[in-house]
Amino acid sequence: MGSINKKILIVEDEALMLRSLSDKFREEKFTVLEANDGANGLDSALANHPDIILLDIIMPKMDGLTVLEKLRQDEWGKEVPVIILTNLSDSDKVAEAMKNRAYDFLVKADWKLEDIVRKVREKLAKD
Amino acid sequence: MNYFDNQTAILLAAVAALILGSLYCWQIFYLRDKFKRREEEIKRHLYELTILKELGDRVGYSLNIPNIIDVICGSLNQFIKFSAVASLVVEPDKIVFKINLAEPVAKEFVAEVRERMRQSLGALLNKTIPQRQIKEVISGAVLAEEFKEPVRSFFNIPLVIGDQAAGVLTIAHTQAGLYREEDMTILYKIVQQASRAVTRLQEVVRAEQRKLNAMVSSITEGIVMTDRDYKIVVANPAVLQALGLTNQPELSIFDFIDNLEGKFDIRGKLEQSIRFDKIIPEREVMIRDKFWQIIVAPVHPHAQTDAETPPSFLNSNGNLGVGVNEEVLGGVVIFHDVTEEKKLTQMREDFTSMMVHELRSPLTGIKKATEFMQTGNISANPQSYGEYVKLINASANEMLSLVNDLLEVAKIEAGGLAVKREEVDVRQLINERIKFYRVIAQDANINLQAVVDDKLPSVVKADPQRLAQIINNFISNGLKFTAAGGKVTVQAMLHQRRQDVRAEGKILNWEWFLNKGKQSFKNFPAALLLAVTDTGIGVAEAGREQLFNKFKQIHSAAKSEIKGTGLGLSIAKGVAEAHGGVIGVESTEGEGSTFYCFIPI
Numbered sequence: 001m002g003s004i005n006k007k008i009l010i011v012e013d014e015a016l017m018l019r020s021l022s023d024k025f026r027e028e029k030f031t032v033l034e035a036n037d038g039a040n041g042l043d044s045a046l047a048n049h050p051d052i053i054l055l056d057i058i059m060p061k062m063d064g065l066t067v068l069e070k071l072r073q074d075e076w077g078k079e080v081p082v083i084i085l086t087n088l089s090d091s092d093k094v095a096e097a098m099k100n101r102a103y104d105f106l107v108k109a110d111w112k113l114e115d116i117v118r119k120v121r122e123k124l125a126k127d
Numbered sequence: 128m129n130y131f132d133n134q135t136a137i138l139l140a141a142v143a144a145l146i147l148g149s150l151y152c153w154q155i156f157y158l159r160d161k162f163k164r165r166e167e168e169i170k171r172h173l174y175e176l177t178i179l180k181e182l183g184d185r186v187g188y189s190l191n192i193p194n195i196i197d198v199i200c201g202s203l204n205q206f207i208k209f210s211a212v213a214s215l216v217v218e219p220d221k222i223v224f225k226i227n228l229a230e231p232v233a234k235e236f237v238a239e240v241r242e243r244m245r246q247s248l249g250a251l252l253n254k255t256i257p258q259r260q261i262k263e264v265i266s267g268a269v270l271a272e273e274f275k276e277p278v279r280s281f282f283n284i285p286l287v288i289g290d291q292a293a294g295v296l297t298i299a300h301t302q303a304g305l306y307r308e309e310d311m312t313i314l315y316k317i318v319q320q321a322s323r324a325v326t327r328l329q330e331v332v333r334a335e336q337r338k339l340n341a342m343v344s345s346i347t348e349g350i351v352m353t354d355r356d357y358k359i360v361v362a363n364p365a366v367l368q369a370l371g372l373t374n375q376p377e378l379s380i381f382d383f384i385d386n387l388e389g390k391f392d393i394r395g396k397l398e399q400s401i402r403f404d405k406i407i408p409e410r411e412v413m414i415r416d417k418f419w420q421i422i423v424a425p426v427h428p429h430a431q432t433d434a435e436t437p438p439s440f441l442n443s444n445g446n447l448g449v450g451v452n453e454e455v456l457g458g459v460v461i462f463h464d465v466t467e468e469k470k471l472t473q474m475r476e477d478f479t480s481m482m483v484h485e486l487r488s489p490l491t492g493i494k495k496a497t498e499f500m501q502t503g504n505i506s507a508n509p510q511s512y513g514e515y516v517k518l519i520n521a522s523a524n525e526m527l528s529l530v531n532d533l534l535e536v537a538k539i540e541a542g543g544l545a546v547k548r549e550e551v552d553v554r555q556l557i558n559e560r561i562k563f564y565r566v567i568a569q570d571a572n573i574n575l576q577a578v579v580d581d582k583l584p585s586v587v588k589a590d591p592q593r594l595a596q597i598i599n600n601f602i603s604n605g606l607k608f609t610a611a612g613g614k615v616t617v618q619a620m621l622h623q624r625r626q627d628v629r630a631e632g633k634i635l636n637w638e639w640f641l642n643k644g645k646q647s648f649k650n651f652p653a654a655l656l657l658a659v660t661d662t663g664i665g666v667a668e669a670g671r672e673q674l675f676n677k678f679k680q681i682h683s684a685a686k687s688e689i690k691g692t693g694l695g696l697s698i699a700k701g702v703a704e705a706h707g708g709v710i711g712v713e714s715t716e717g718e719g720s721t722f723y724c725f726i727p728i
Contacts, residue, residue, distance in 0.1 A: 013488075014488045014489060014491070014492040015492065015518055015521070015522075016489065016492030016493060016495065016496045016515075016518045016519065016522055017488075017491060017492040017495050017496075019496065019514070019515070019518060020492070020495040020496045020498070020499040021495065023499055023505075023511070024499055027504070058484055058488075087483075087484060087487050087488070087491070108491045108495070109487070109490075109491045109494065112498060113495060113498055113499055113502070114502070
């Protein structure tokens with residue numbers, strides 16, 4: 001499948017969302033790293049160098065935009081593909097994230113789990 | 128004897144007649160002279176009166192000093208002979224020398240008069256007046272080179288307005304010894320009268336101006352008024368503050384243009400407003416980190432005063448004052464600071480979007496979880512299944528308590544928070560609350576305890592559920608912001624009327640932050656004082672008020688590492704106020720805080 005042993009980092013503060021995404025990607029044979037806030041997410045990303053990152057925007061400790069900004073300052077982090085997870089209400093923040101070269105954004109409520117998996121696979125296949 | 132007698136008698140009679148006659152003549156001459164002098168005096172008085180009346184009529188309530196002097200000079204020929212009458216008057220930007228010639232004189236004559244006046248005005252003002260500052264106006268008879276007569280008679284009258292020398296008035300003649308003291312006195316009197324009148328008038332105007340300035344100064348809106356040439360007439364402290372012009376001594380429209388940084392075309396708007404006689408409002412202009420609503424309006428000489436005036440002093444055309452036909456004096460620009468309103472709107476929007484986030488986030492989680500549970504192989508894994516159910520349940524609880532909090536806030540705002548006072552055992556209530564939070568405190572390694580003043584009655588009248596709400600919010604707040612190894616203490620006492628709460632705390636030997644505060648609550652009625660003191664991060668002084676503001680709290684909660692809506696404290700405030708009490712916090716940053724509330728009993 002090409003995705004075997006691909007490492008994905010999911011940064012999301014909503015426990016159920018994080019759990020569902022993680023379980024889904026594990027089912028799809030990804031190696032899944034989890035972080036429940038921005039600061040943990042950044043640490044994990046810089047330590048583990050995942051192949052792709054799913055990043056929530058509104059989170060405690062450090063928000064997704066700051067995580068993305070800090071990632072882009074890192075030698076490894078400036079190229080890592082990042083997909084923004086969003087709610088409808090934060091469109092201006094999404095625009096800001098896209099400026100920081102986020103690969104794409106997904107509105108959480110609209111996208112089915114398998115669609116998210118497909119999107120991630122698409123991106124990884126391109127690289 | 129008879130003859131002699133007759134002769135002698137005739138002689139005597141003649142001498143007597145002679146004496147009498149000359150006495151009579153002398154008397155007549157004397158009287159005539161007296162009459163003549165009296166007549167002259169009357170003439171002078173009459174002149175004085177005439178000229179003063181004329182001055183009054185022609186000058187009216189004028190403050191225009193050059194104009195007044197022109198009137199005086201113009202009427203002088205009625206009573207005094209001169210070759211020339213001249214004035215040297217200080218105007219704001221120049222000094223004007225005006226000379227009116229009654230007969231032809233040489234250029235040198237004029238130059239001499241002018242020089243003498245320059246010297247005497249210089250002496251009055253105690254400074255040298257440069258020649259080039261003087262503007263010359265010559266009128267009347269011609270300048271002719273063939274008349275070489277110099278100035279032979281001359282006198283100066285100083286013109287003093289208030290305490291300030293405003294100019295010099297001069298009479299000059301080519302003939303010598305012409306002017307007597309009476310002439311000078313009259314002129315001196317006239318000038319003095321005129322200057323006194325002007326001084327008084329100026330004082331009235333100044334008093335009015337002071338009133339106006341004081342009024343304009345105290346207005347928090349920035350106000351700047353210009354005349355038709357955009358010269359600044361009035362600029363109040365608020366507008367100078369707003370545009371950073373406070374240290375500018377002389378202000379011109381260009382200072383305003385510069386400091387508005389191209390955000391607002393003040394000159395263009397004034398021009399439009401004056402030309403079309405229209406009020407121009409401008410919403411939300413951002414200048415120097417603040418938002419301003421700016422209104423530009425024309426200024427008319429007379430504001431409308433008749434009965435038809437709408438109460439807003441704007442007439443039906445939307446003009447200030449009546450005068451469509453009247454000449455517009457200038458324009459006024461009013462800067463209204465809407466930064467706070469804008470902030471409030473922003474806060475409200477943040478609040479709404481945060482609420483939406485707080486509800487949508489767990490709902491999306493539930494949606495994703497149930498989706499995964501439907502499609503995945505979760506049923507094959509009972510442990511995982513159980514975990515999902517637990518998470519869904521927690522999410523539902525979270526949303527429910529948020530919705531409840533929002534409803535409470537809505538009730539408080541509507542003023543409909545019901546308080547059912549009954550007898551409450553505060554000690555028992557506190558113990559129950561501590562029992563409820565014990566597990567969380569133990570998990571966080573925080574020492575949670577209670578101290579209650581022995582003098583506190585066994586029961587007080589209050590709403591037990593509402594009191595529990597306050598204690599809950601205080602405790603959970605304290606636990607959130609206190610690190611492991613710290614302490615959270617619930618405190619309760621009976622605050623006595625007229626007592627200083629800081630002294631009361633000292634007697635009880637309580638460790639808290641109320642003794643660090645300025646408030647004594649001395650004028651407060653007897654009350655149940657509930658407090659929760661923690662050894663947490665503390666609250667900066669600037670942020671204390673806003674902790675109890677639902678909008679603000681929600682905003683900072685998003686940024687902090689502690690998740691939560693932050694509605695608890697604003698609800699606690701509503702509950703305390705519904706009891707007629709007060710709520711607050713005292714704190715030392717880095718050491719901890721005491722959240723307190725007084726419930727009058």
